[in-house]
Amino acid sequence: MTQAVDGVDHEGQPVTLNVVTERPLTIYLNSQEIVTAMTIGDYPDYLALGFLLNQGMLHQDDDVTGVDYDEELDVVVVRTARATDYEDKLKKKTRTSGCAVGTVFGDMMEGLQGVTLSSSTVRTSWLYTLAQAINTAPSLYLEAGAIHGTVLCREDRPLVYMEDVGRHNAVDKIAGWMFREGAPAADKILYTTGRLTSEMVIKTAQMGIPVLASRSGFTAWGVEIARNVGLTLIGRMRGKRFVCLSGAERLVWDADPLAVPEEDGRHRRKSAGV
Structure with missing residues (x-):
């Protein structure tokens, strides 16, 4: 998912960098072409399933009869027992902010109707442990930068780590994994390296995950929607620092920030280049 590219540095000296590759992936739902996404190319099945779920085109109770990926054509086809037709919805398209510009269809807020999120508490010790574990884990991000990561966690344990050129792709892969594995959402935390935008909040709430951190x-x-749906929203999570702008009443302050080490300088420099 990377390739070596030669160039010169600020002193004019030869340098070789590993840079992230990206490729188009066209997603079909049954016989209908839905979208072409730019992606790093891993887990096309999870990405397709998660994208369709988060757009409301695939339902949690749908019988998925097949997910077929053609690597040569860069096409993935999700097949369902239920007949589908989203021609009208495809006419409503919104390009979202952020890296590798994302796309959402229809009225974005529709998917939040009837959403009820768990009001489970979050221990601050979990946040510190997760940040340390995630930021130091081997990843494409640490190797090449220019990429976003999204991690599904339970309490202080990272469960699944997905990466892509756009944070929306990474979270869609998580949604696809949860659908395939039948993983419950009410006891999970979603961590992302990207900004906490309206799109990220909506996707997290639609997935039923009650906590989003970055x-x-x-x-x-993003903050307004999180408050409206009762999602705990935590950002600027670096070293011993974080800010909670929604759901602060659910935090359990069981860790002393003074005992938490500052974030490693190497990671801070890497982050500045994302």
Whole structure:
């Protein structure tokens, strides 16, 4: 998922960098072409399933009869027992902010109707342990940068780590994994390296995950939606610091920030280049 590229550095000296590759992936639902996404190319089945779930085109109770991936054509086809037709919805398209610009269909807020999230508490010790574990884990991000990661966690344990050129792709892969594995959402935390935008909040709430955390910052609409749906929203999570702008009443302050080490300088420098 990387390739070596030659160049020169700030002193004019030869340098070789591993850079992330990206490729188009066209997603079909039955016989209908839905979208072409730019992706690093791993886990196309999870990405397709998760994207369709988060767009409301695939339902949690759908009988998925097949997920077929053609590597040569860069096409993945999700097949369901239920007949589908989303021609009208495809006419409503919104390009979202962020890296490797994402796309959502229809009225974004529709998917939040009737959503009820768990009001489970979050221990601050979990946040510190997760940040340390995730930020130091071997990853494509640490190797090449220019990529976002999303991690599904339970309490202080990372469970699944997905990466992609866009944070929306990475979270869709998590959604696809959860669908395939039948993983419950009510006891999970979703961690992302990207900004906490309205799109990320909506996707997390639609997945039924009650906590969304990030090392990056917030958008005002993302915070507003999180407060409306009762999602715990934690950002700027670096070293001993974090900020909670929604759901602070669910935090259990069981860790002393003074006992938490500052974030490693190497990771901070890497982050600045994302």
